[in-house]
Amino acid sequence: MEIFNRRIRIRAFCMPISLGFYEAEKKSPQRVLIDVELRLAPLQHDIPDDVRATVDYDLMHRTIPKLVAGRHFNLQETLCHEILSVCIKLDGVIGARVWVRKPDICADCKSAGYEAEVSVNI
Numbered sequence: 001m002e003i004f005n006r007r008i009r010i011r012a013f014c015m016p017i018s019l020g021f022y023e024a025e026k027k028s029p030q031r032v033l034i035d036v037e038l039r040l041a042p043l044q045h046d047i048p049d050d051v052r053a054t055v056d057y058d059l060m061h062r063t064i065p066k067l068v069a070g071r072h073f074n075l076q077e078t079l080c081h082e083i084l085s086v087c088i089k090l091d092g093v094i095g096a097r098v099w100v101r102k103p104d105i106c107a108d109c110k111s112a113g114y115e116a117e118v119s120v121n122i
Contacts, residue, residue, distance in 0.1 A: 002044070003042050003043070003044055004042060004043040004044075004045075005039075005042050006039070006040040006041075006042065006043065006054075007037055007038065007039055007040065008037070008038045008040065008054070008055055008057050009035070009036065009037045009038075009057075010034070010035065010036045010057055010060055010061060011035050012033045012034075012035065013033065013034040013035070013036070013061065013064065014031060014032070014033050014034075015031075015032060015034070015064070015065060015068070016029035016030065016031060016032070017029055017030065017032040017068050017073065017079065018030075018068075018071065018072040018073065019032055019072070019073045019074075019076065019079060019102070020074070021074045021075065026072060030102060030104060030105075031102070031103055031104055032079075032100060032101070032102060032103075033100075033101050033102075033103055033111060033113075034064060034083065034098065034099070034100050034101075035097075035098065035099040036060050036064075036083065036087060036096065036097075036098050037096065037097040037098075037117075038055055038057075038060070038087055038090065038093050038095075038096050039093065039094050039095035039096065039097075039119070040054065040055060040092050040093060040094065041092055041093075041094050054092070055090055055091070055092050055093060059090070060086075060087065063086055064083060067082060067083065067086065075114075076100045076101070076102070076113055076114040077114050077116070079100050080098045080099075080100045080114050080115070080116050081116060083098045083100070084096055084098050084116060084117070084118050087118075088118050088120060093120075094119065094120050095117065095118065095119035095120065096117060096118055097115065097116070097117035098115065098116060098117070099113060099114070099115040100113050100114055100115075101113025101114075
């Protein structure tokens, strides 16, 4: 019997977020890239061609801006863990990984960031 391990990903969701510990970082939002990976409960059969059989990735695309609106995060870790806490509560999600990074923080590298993941026992 085949078992289908399933994931939904959002890659490099770019948005301005008030993020940073230093005073200069608190003055204005900076560009942040967010990757989200949702691990879905495995299936032992082909997935039906029905949206109810999966998790709508647009839900995360809408939820993250609401989560960060009007807020300041001192640490990327805090932002990352708050996104994870939303992800793991979604129906059908058994695990999630989030990677938050600042692409404009260091001139000699693409980005600096933090990644974390969470799983539920099934």
